[in-house]
Amino acid sequence: MSKFITFEGIDGAGKSTHIAFVADYIQQRGIELVSSREPGGTPLGEKLREIVLHEKMHLETEALLVFASRREHIAEVIEPALARGAWVISDRFTDSSFAYQGGGRGLDRAKLEALEQWVHADLQPDLTLLFDVPLDVARARLDATRELDKFEQEKADFFAATRNEYLRRAAQFPQRFRVIDSTQSIAAIQLQIASILDACF
Numbered sequence: 001m002s003k004f005i006t007f008e009g010i011d012g013a014g015k016s017t018h019i020a021f022v023a024d025y026i027q028q029r030g031i032e033l034v035s036s037r038e039p040g041g042t043p044l045g046e047k048l049r050e051i052v053l054h055e056k057m058h059l060e061t062e063a064l065l066v067f068a069s070r071r072e073h074i075a076e077v078i079e080p081a082l083a084r085g086a087w088v089i090s091d092r093f094t095d096s097s098f099a100y101q102g103g104g105r106g107l108d109r110a111k112l113e114a115l116e117q118w119v120h121a122d123l124q125p126d127l128t129l130l131f132d133v134p135l136d137v138a139r140a141r142l143d144a145t146r147e148l149d150k151f152e153q154e155k156a157d158f159f160a161a162t163r164n165e166y167l168r169r170a171a172q173f174p175q176r177f178r179v180i181d182s183t184q185s186i187a188a189i190q191l192q193i194a195s196i197l198d199a200c201f
């Protein structure tokens, strides 16, 4: 049976590091897998991603654009894959909007809930892996590796609020969230992920 798995966490928490591992782990069992990301995942979504990650805009514009990208992603990629029995893994989904636009930027949660109802009233991830790290660890990892985008340049209080909102949601939806202490070694995290996935097969 198809499964929809999402990866979440503040920038630098380490989620992208584990996506290839998860993809291999699932595909080794002969399961068709679609690996995607947000914002993005479709040609239009990737154009929206460029705008969202690099242009300054009103926080409501930002929320509308990430949900516009998501609408396209669901229609073009996620729903068709799930309908044919494939598994879908997505690097970020709607929890990112609650964490970044809601927690980080302070957008009213009710507005995000309304968008969520509009765009995917009947779709939720089966499993959400939340990679959780203290801000200083995430910041050090980012500084060591790349040129920072608009979000990655935000200050510590933005990421503190983003992280808090993620943890609040994990407590609100314990049936689908698994919180992973991302200060562990990559090998230790992979062992933990493997045991989480084993429970899904």
Ligand SMILES: Nc1ncnc2c1ncn2[C@@H]1O[C@H](COP(=O)(O)OP(=O)(O)OP(=O)(O)O)[C@@H](O)[C@H]1O
Pocket (backbone or CB within 6 Å): 009, 010, 011, 012, 013, 014, 015, 016, 017, 018, 131, 141, 142, 145, 182, 183, 184, 185, 186, 189
């Ligand atoms: N557990 C870990 N221990 C040490 N370094 C790590 C760990 N996990 C990831 N890293 C390193 O931290 C950096 C950021 O990791 P990664 O790109 O996976 O983060 P991310 O959460 O996907 O960030 P973003 O959301 O901004 O893409 C990479 O250089 C990666 O090798």
Ligand SMILES: Cc1cn([C@H]2C[C@H](O)[C@@H](COP(=O)(O)O)O2)c(=O)[nH]c1=O
Pocket (backbone or CB within 6 Å): 011, 038, 039, 053, 066, 091, 092, 093, 094, 096, 097, 098, 100, 101, 151, 152
């Ligand atoms: C889906 C989504 C994403 N964002 C932000 C979070 C990240 O800073 C970037 C995506 O970059 P990544 O390093 O490739 O994860 O976009 C957001 O603010 N709201 C969203 O809904």
